[in-house]
Amino acid sequence: MSEFDVIVIGAGPAGSSAAIKLAQGGMNVLLVERGDPPGTKNVSGAVLWGDELSRVVPDWERSAPIERFVTRKEVAFLTERSKIAISYSSQDLMEKKSGKIIVRGKFDQWLARKAKDAGAMLVTGITVDKLVMDDGKVIGVMQDGDVVTSDAVIVAEGANPRVLINSGLRPKLSDHDVALGIKETIKLPENVINERFNVDSKGGYASEFVLGFLEDGLLSGGFLYTNKDTVSLGIVASLDRLRANGMTHSYDIMGKFEEHPFIKNLIKDGIPDEYAAHLVPEGGLASMPELYGNGYLVAGDAAMFTFSNGMVLQGINYAITSGLLAAETILENKTKINKETLSSYVTKLRNSYVLSDLYTFNGIQNVTWSDFTQKTMPKILDSVMMSMFDERGMPKKHLMQVLTAAVKSNGMRYTDLISSGYRMMRKM
Amino acid sequence: MLNIVVMIKQVPDSSEVEIDPVKMTLNRTKARNVVNAADLNALEFALRIKDKVGANITVISMGPPMADAAIIECMARGADRGILITDRAFAGADTYPTGLTLAATIAKIGNVDIIFGGDETTDSSTGHVGPGVAEFLGIDQITYAKEVDYEDGYVIATRDLEDGDETVKVHTPVLITVLLNSNIPRHQSLRKKIDAIRKGVESWGINELGLKPDWVGLRGSPTIVRSMKAIKEPEHLHKTVPIDQIDTIIADLVSKNIIKVGGK
Numbered sequence: 198m199s200e201f202d203v204i205v206i207g208a209g210p211a212g213s214s215a216a217i218k219l220a221q222g223g224m225n226v227l228l229v230e231r232g233d234p235p236g237t238k239n240v241s242g243a244v245l246w247g248d249e250l251s252r253v254v255p256d257w258e259r260s261a262p263i264e265r266f267v268t269r270k271e272v273a274f275l276t277e278r279s280k281i282a283i284s285y286s287s288q289d290l291m292e293k294k295s296g297k298i299i300v301r302g303k304f305d306q307w308l309a310r311k312a313k314d315a316g317a318m319l320v321t322g323i324t325v326d327k328l329v330m331d332d333g334k335v336i337g338v339m340q341d342g343d344v345v346t347s348d349a350v351i352v353a354e355g356a357n358p359r360v361l362i363n364s365g366l367r368p369k370l371s372d373h374d375v376a377l378g379i380k381e382t383i384k385l386p387e388n389v390i391n392e393r394f395n396v397d398s399k400g401g402y403a404s405e406f407v408l409g410f411l412e413d414g415l416l417s418g419g420f421l422y423t424n425k426d427t428v429s430l431g432i433v434a435s436l437d438r439l440r441a442n443g444m445t446h447s448y449d450i451m452g453k454f455e456e457h458p459f460i461k462n463l464i465k466d467g468i469p470d471e472y473a474a475h476l477v478p479e480g481g482l483a484s485m486p487e488l489y490g491n492g493y494l495v496a497g498d499a500a501m502f503t504f505s506n507g508m509v510l511q512g513i514n515y516a517i518t519s520g521l522l523a524a525e526t527i528l529e530n531k532t533k534i535n536k537e538t539l540s541s542y543v544t545k546l547r548n549s550y551v552l553s554d555l556y557t558f559n560g561i562q563n564v565t566w567s568d569f570t571q572k573t574m575p576k577i578l579d580s581v582m583m584s585m586f587d588e589r590g591m592p593k594k595h596l597m598q599v600l601t602a603a604v605k606s607n608g609m610r611y612t613d614l615i616s617s618g619y620r621m622m623r624k625m
Numbered sequence: 626m627l628n629i630v631v632m633i634k635q636v637p638d639s640s641e642v643e644i645d646p647v648k649m650t651l652n653r654t655k656a657r658n659v660v661n662a663a664d665l666n667a668l669e670f671a672l673r674i675k676d677k678v679g680a681n682i683t684v685i686s687m688g689p690p691m692a693d694a695a696i697i698e699c700m701a702r703g704a705d706r707g708i709l710i711t712d713r714a715f716a717g718a719d720t721y722p723t724g725l726t727l728a729a730t731i732a733k734i735g736n737v738d739i740i741f742g743g744d745e746t747t748d749s750s751t752g753h754v755g756p757g758v759a760e761f762l763g764i765d766q767i768t769y770a771k772e773v774d775y776e777d778g779y780v781i782a783t784r785d786l787e788d789g790d791e792t793v794k795v796h797t798p799v800l801i802t803v804l805l806n807s808n809i810p811r812h813q814s815l816r817k818k819i820d821a822i823r824k825g826v827e828s829w830g831i832n833e834l835g836l837k838p839d840w841v842g843l844r845g846s847p848t849i850v851r852s853m854k855a856i857k858e859p860e861h862l863h864k865t866v867p868i869d870q871i872d873t874i875i876a877d878l879v880s881k882n883i884i885k886v887g888g889k
């Protein structure tokens with residue numbers, strides 16, 4: 198007999214969602230979290246898209262610590278001196294409550310609490326070392342030399358999957374598997390945020406940036422989300438480019454982003470409150486570990502389930518959904534847990550958006566993390582805009598001519614632009 | 626077997642506490658609650674004695690119901706039993722009734738050989754409580770301990786005093802207050818934490834301890850806080866000077882009586 202039916206490693210969105218579902222299904226669950234309280238080790242901004250949580254916590258939006266709802270979504274290219282943005286505001290965004298802006302410290306603690314309320318045993322401040330195998334089957338976890346046994350384990354340890362690596366269940370991460378995220382929280386009075394970002398006190402602004410102004414070779418995106426009385430500002434930078442560059446540190450990129458003329462104004466007089474770094478899975482299918490084995494399942498960032506196309510960065514919703522599906526798989530097979538029965542997890546993931554999206558957008562990294570998207574595009578757009586709006590008393594040209602000139606001045610051929618643009622549209 | 630009690634307090638993480646510039650009070654809302662750091666050093670010495678000769682370690686804390694998390698954490702590091710002393714009647718206590726309440730708890734536990742506490746807490750820094758408990762119990766005390774050992778009924782401890790170290794040997798029962806950073810506390814273990822959660826923390830109130838409402842809490846506290854003042858930190862002058870000027874600068878500072886050089 199095992200001590201627990203299921204041990205869940207990590208009380209992030211994936212682990213806590215799984216634990217809630219399992220406990221609701223009457224299982225004896227142990228949820229182990231390194232941070233104390235949960236959320237202290239988590240960094241993201243963050244916008245939670247979607248509503249999957251309502252499957253286990255009805256009406257969750259009412260009790261969850263939500264800072265604001267996204268009412269203004271922006272995607273912007275920044276060059277050294279300009280910003281070219283698509284800004285989408287809609288009252289429907291608020292009505293549909295599509296994007297929830299949350300602060301992970303508070304949110305994760307709330308969600309873990311829900312797991313505890315549902316009957317899971319929550320143990321915080323403890324880092325699991327590895328899985329314990331017996332005769333090819335996972336029989337529990339090891340911590341500080343002790344073994345705690347369970348019939349199944351859900352690994353929801355996030356983007357730095359040490360347990361999987363220590364257990365020999367996935368190779369070490371390479372620079373292609375993950376990007377480096379940095380986030381700073383900056384305090385600003387609520388009314389200043391409302392004014393500066395043109396939102397009311399429930400509405401919120403969320404923006405992703407392409408940092409086209411970085412020196413050659415470096416690639417990084419940026420983001421800015423408004424919380425209630427803080428803003429989250431951060432970057433997600435390509436690790437292999439950082440390493441190849443050798444001279445630049447991630448915090449240099451963060452510094453340049455903060456100092457950018459169009460960002461500086463937005464955070465003026467703000468008081469820095471927190472500064473932290475975290476990995477973001479970026480490798481897609483190629484980086485994915487085995488999603489299940491005899492006695493264990495992998496969910497959330499540990500399974501590399503994230504989506505980013507430059508317009509949104511999503512991982513929390515994938516974490517929640519995969520956590521719920523992992524729990525469902527175990528509940529359906531609780532009398533007979535083995536590699537065969539647990540394989541239905543993958544079927545469930547494929548039938549949901551989690552794996553579908555990863556397949557549909559396979560290879561998108563080659564577009565989002567390309568010099569074309571991050572460097573050339575912003576420059577071309579900038580030239581086009583400038584020639585359209587800089588009135589010099591000259592005869593006007595067709596857009597096509599303007600574009601051709603802009604492409605040429607950036608050292609590209611028109612056909613390159615078309616093929617790159619086409620690839621980009623197809624992949625995104 | 627030896628009976629050891631470790632007194633602990635749950636405090637807001639001092640690195641996260643801010644001072645409200647208007648009200649002049651500590652803003653603790655954002656800070657995580659942690660075990661007072663020196664108390665963990667005290668617990669570690671208790672655990673080392675347990676490792677050496679075997680002991681039964683009881684962790685006690687006076688505080689609000691949520692302070693049970695701090696006690697569970699100590700049990701996850703190796704303590705055997707946890708008691709939370711909690712009652713509305715204890716609210717607002719200064720160090721005098723706190724010492725009394727803790728002493729009453731220890732008396733009720735009975736047959737205690739060694740009592741440990743942190744030297745002081747990060748949220749009030751009085752250093753009164755440990756000595757107070759020893760006085761209420763009428764036993765010997767060792768303060769400012771930075772090394773602690775136990776042998777055949779004696780505690781041997783090194784005290785960190787202003788003009789040097791002092792090593793003392795005291796027969797039990799004895800109370801020891803331990804200096805911050807005097808050792809490296811061991812980590813919590815998953816096994817022990819699960820067991821601690823299952824075992825739970827006992828909760829004792831004023832009735833269990835046989836204390837009178839007049840003796841404890843705000844009513845039993847002789848301290849009266851008349852006002853609070855924020856102290857402005859003097860501005861520091863940072864200067865980089867060439868290395869060959871250092872002697873001249875020191876001579877200048879000595880002549881102005883700002884610093885003294887050599888001896889006391």
Ligand SMILES: Cc1cc2nc3c(=O)[nH]c(=O)nc-3n(C[C@H](O)[C@H](O)[C@H](O)COP(=O)(O)OP(=O)(O)OC[C@H]3O[C@@H](n4cnc5c(N)ncnc54)[C@H](O)[C@@H]3O)c2cc1C
Binds near residue numbers: 477511513514
């Ligand atoms: C800077 C940044 C910005 C982001 N912005 C967004 C956003 O706006 N929207 C969005 O949807 N996603 C965003 N993401 C991605 C999102 O944060 C992740 O996809 C999501 O947190 C994954 O959830 P998870 O539960 O799988 O992992 P995590 O949230 O990482 O949780 C894993 C938990 O496991 C714990 N843990 C790890 N190892 C152990 C161990 N050995 N023992 C015990 N506990 C352990 C950790 O402490 C952690 O609490 C962002 C990420 C970053 C870094």
